Amino acid sequence: MAVDEYGIPASGIVTSGTVADCSQAPLLMEDLEAEAFLADKAYDTNELLDMLKEADITAVIPPVKSRKEQRAYSHELY
Template sequence: MPSGTVADCSQAPLFMEDLEAEAFLADKAYDTNELLDMLKETGIATVIPPVKNRREQRAHSRELERHVIENVFRALKHRREIATRYAKHTASFISFSSKV
């Protein structure tokens, strides 16, 4: 199978061999038995909503999911001056790097 047609969820366990984390947050596309088993073995909390057609619907932490999403948006808003190109001069970028 060409590499462009491989699903991300099937490759995730390869990149997670030495992962040290308290929780793993992902969307429904990563709801695979292989990944869930790997996370359970390593003791990492799983924050992946189950797909609708899963026989046994498992619970996931909506509070943790919401917390992480809010933190990502907060960080993006903090860095919006680069993302929206408000800083158009070198001096603006230098002043921004001292804020971070």
């Protein structure tokens, strides 16, 4: 689900329980106009981070512990 700056749902996708949420993020981003993308560690994928960088959207996603290089993110926004 994508929400606006007030937390009001803007769009969403319903999938089966075995589909990873992060795999749906690119579909939700198709017409997204945003300054920042806030999500939990499950969305810490290189594909999504590259898409956000290309779209000039700040990634506010905590890095998973298994990342060799821990990426900085805004704790305040998160």
